[in-house]
Amino acid sequence: MLKSFSKGLVVGVALMGAGLAQAEVKQINGAGATFPYPVYSQWADAYHKATGVEFNYQAIGSGGGIKQIKAKTVDFGASDAPLKAEELEKHGLMQFPMIMGGVVPVVNIKGLHVGHLRLDGELLADIFMGKIKHWDDARIKAMNPGLELPHRAITVVHRSDGSGTTFIFTNYLTKVSKSWADKVGNNKSVDWPAGVGGKGNQGVANYVNRINGSIGYVEYAYALQNKMNYVRLKNRDGEYVSPTAENFQAAAAGADWRHAPGYYMVLTDQPGAKSWPITGASFILVYKQAEKPAVTKAVLKFFDWSYHHGQAMAEKLDYVPMPEKVVKMVEATWAADIKGSDGAAVWTSSDAE
Amino acid sequence: MQNERPAGVVANAHPQRWGDRLFQWTTLFFALFVLGVLAAILLTLAWSAWPAFEHFGWHFLVSSEWNPVTLKFGALSPMVGTLVTSLIAMLFGIPISFGIALFITEMAPDWLKRPVGTAIELLAAIPSIIYGMWGLFVFAPYFTDHIQPLMTDTLGVLPLIGPMFQGPPIGISVFSAGFILAIMVIPFIAAIMRDVFEIVPRTLKESAYAMGSTRWEVIWRVVLPYTKVGVIGGIMLGLGRALGETMAVTFVIGNAHDLHLSLFMPGNTISSTLANEFTEADGKLYTSSLIALGFLLFVITVIVLSFARLLLMRLERTQGGRKA
Numbered sequence: 143m144l145k146s147f148s149k150g151l152v153v154g155v156a157l158m159g160a161g162l163a164q165a166e167v168k169q170i171n172g173a174g175a176t177f178p179y180p181v182y183s184q185w186a187d188a189y190h191k192a193t194g195v196e197f198n199y200q201a202i203g204s205g206g207g208i209k210q211i212k213a214k215t216v217d218f219g220a221s222d223a224p225l226k227a228e229e230l231e232k233h234g235l236m237q238f239p240m241i242m243g244g245v246v247p248v249v250n251i252k253g254l255h256v257g258h259l260r261l262d263g264e265l266l267a268d269i270f271m272g273k274i275k276h277w278d279d280a281r282i283k284a285m286n287p288g289l290e291l292p293h294r295a296i297t298v299v300h301r302s303d304g305s306g307t308t309f310i311f312t313n314y315l316t317k318v319s320k321s322w323a324d325k326v327g328n329n330k331s332v333d334w335p336a337g338v339g340g341k342g343n344q345g346v347a348n349y350v351n352r353i354n355g356s357i358g359y360v361e362y363a364y365a366l367q368n369k370m371n372y373v374r375l376k377n378r379d380g381e382y383v384s385p386t387a388e389n390f391q392a393a394a395a396g397a398d399w400r401h402a403p404g405y406y407m408v409l410t411d412q413p414g415a416k417s418w419p420i421t422g423a424s425f426i427l428v429y430k431q432a433e434k435p436a437v438t439k440a441v442l443k444f445f446d447w448s449y450h451h452g453q454a455m456a457e458k459l460d461y462v463p464m465p466e467k468v469v470k471m472v473e474a475t476w477a478a479d480i481k482g483s484d485g486a487a488v489w490t491s492s493d494a495e
Numbered sequence: 496m497q498n499e500r501p502a503g504v505v506a507n508a509h510p511q512r513w514g515d516r517l518f519q520w521t522t523l524f525f526a527l528f529v530l531g532v533l534a535a536i537l538l539t540l541a542w543s544a545w546p547a548f549e550h551f552g553w554h555f556l557v558s559s560e561w562n563p564v565t566l567k568f569g570a571l572s573p574m575v576g577t578l579v580t581s582l583i584a585m586l587f588g589i590p591i592s593f594g595i596a597l598f599i600t601e602m603a604p605d606w607l608k609r610p611v612g613t614a615i616e617l618l619a620a621i622p623s624i625i626y627g628m629w630g631l632f633v634f635a636p637y638f639t640d641h642i643q644p645l646m647t648d649t650l651g652v653l654p655l656i657g658p659m660f661q662g663p664p665i666g667i668s669v670f671s672a673g674f675i676l677a678i679m680v681i682p683f684i685a686a687i688m689r690d691v692f693e694i695v696p697r698t699l700k701e702s703a704y705a706m707g708s709t710r711w712e713v714i715w716r717v718v719l720p721y722t723k724v725g726v727i728g729g730i731m732l733g734l735g736r737a738l739g740e741t742m743a744v745t746f747v748i749g750n751a752h753d754l755h756l757s758l759f760m761p762g763n764t765i766s767s768t769l770a771n772e773f774t775e776a777d778g779k780l781y782t783s784s785l786i787a788l789g790f791l792l793f794v795i796t797v798i799v800l801s802f803a804r805l806l807l808m809r810l811e812r813t814q815g816g817r818k819a
Contacts, residue, residue, distance in 0.1 A: 206774045295663050302745075353667070
């Protein structure tokens with residue numbers, strides 16, 4: 143009895159000692175983009191099991207993430223829309239790409255098989271501008287010879303809330319359609335010329351599933367989960383491609399991160415025969431001048447761990463992990479740019495996994 | 496009067512008066528506190544909305560443009576959407592609530608009174624998002640396939656109001672939002688109407704019946720005039736809820752910043768716009784424009800409710816005149 147008691151005491155004291163010896167940061171708080179939320183929460187779970195550090199992530203949207211990090215209410219922010227280098231500089235922030243994925247146009251046309259409808263960027267832009275009103279329009283028919291298309295009105299479904307997904311989608315349309323660039327433009331939310339708006343990826347998925355003759359755009363994971371009918375798109379090389387992890391990877395492969403100041407890079411309309419044209423990266427934002435170096439270091443340690451141990455989890459959820467050379471670049475940037483209040487680097491190359 | 500009181504009571508009068516005073520001050524404080532909070536909210540809203548009003552001027556109230564890319568904002572579309580959906584809610588809600596309340600108080604057999612009454616109260620307790628989901632998944636598809644074509648074929652061909660009932664059959668529209676709102680406000684209005692109908696003295700009704708009045712005459716000439724203030728109070732409560740309702744509307748209205756003549760087109764309301772865009776709005780002017788919308792909702796609510804009050808006062812005065 144006494145023996146087991148003293149044993150318990152010894153174990154308890156040992157545990158306490160171990161707790162004190164470890165880094166004092168037990169919890170990291172972040173907020174932002176909804177798109178990477180599934181993979182971040184998987185990583186957080188695995189990381190918690192491996193290290194005991196808790197990783198809280200509030201998926202409040204990219205705009206919210208940028209706002210929260212600027213207000214310093216979180217340890218890091220997350221956004222699907224990268225900030226321009228000037229803006230990063232203005233707020234003393236640095237950003238790095240964490241994960242990549244694709245945005246997918248989805249349709250609901252009764253009787254049409256998954257992946258059978260083919261569109262190109264210009265046609266997609268004209269549909270979303272409300273210029274093409276019916277599915278049996280001559281231009282759609284010309285692109286889809288042999289496909290039975292009904293004379294049904296097209297209902298455009300877009301996001302009603304500001305979102306990184308919308309940023310990536312409108313970025314693509316701005317690149318491929320001059321009239322879209324002139325009249326609507328590229329942002330997290332825009333003045334939609336036509337259609338109805340659903341809140342969040344799920345809201346858009348709901349509306350598209352509900353309305354016969356509709357077209358919308360969602361993150362790839364939502365298209366998969368909701369078993370939605372996606373569209374094949376003509377990419378820059380003139381090939382019709384399907385949204386698959388492999389094709390997102392192809393779009394990401396050629397990206398020249400080295401010459402992107404502040405890692406500002408939107409992976410839409412990339413060259414390559416297999417490239418899915420609406421691919422994007424999701425970013426993490428931290429302060430260059432860390433007010434609490436220990437916390438910032440814990441944040442970087444988590445993302446470093448995820449870069450190296452999280453690929454399989456990401457791929458399982460149909461995301462594209464960052465390539466090894468980009469990870470090396472990002473970690474070099476951490477070492478060079480992120481300083482504590484004493485001017486000492488928060489991250490050193492010896493911290494890497 | 497005091498002279499007639501026993502001596503003992505006079506001696507105790509002072510502390511009692513102090514107690515009364517204290518109580519009066521406390522209640523006065525709470526009453527003024529509410530006014531203070533109201534003023535503080537209004538001031539904060541106005542303060543944060545000022546950049547938008549200053550930048551756009553009167554244009555903000557008459558423009559329906561809402562473009563986060565070019566930073567041009569106007570409140571017309573959400574303002575009209577708020578008023579139109581509430582109006583539709585009232586058009587459906589008031590007569591139905593009236594019928595329910597009358598049935599429960601005047602006509603229902605005793606064994607049915609309680610279950611119907613409880614059901615109404617339960618309806619009021621359902622969270623609004625559930626109504627929104629029901630609207631999107633159950634009502635909208637049914638409405639699209641069965642009711643909207645019928646309305647377009649009958650009402651849509653009428654002169655003048657015809658265009659209001661034409662549009663693509665998608666079931667996500669200003670009309671759907673108004674209808675869902677109607678269902679949401681019915682329990683509020685019906686419950687209050689039932690409560691006030693129940694306080695009509697039995698003798699009053701019985702005397703009317705004794706004079707040979709029909710049931711309808713008793714309701715129309717006795718019950719309604721007696722309970723008018725309460726009935727309008729219930730309607731105002733429902734109207735207040737309809738003006739501010741957010742989640743249910745967001746689900747079924749389509750959230751498009753457009754003004755259409757047709758009720759079957761997607762639109763938005765002030766609260767649905769705020770719910771959609773507030774978390775993601777960046778930049779001073781965008782945020783300020785959203786707060787300006789909040790300010791306008793406040794003003795609209797105050798105007799609408801004061802107008803209802805005014806109407807009530809007029810009603811009371813004319814009735815008083817007739818009596819005299």
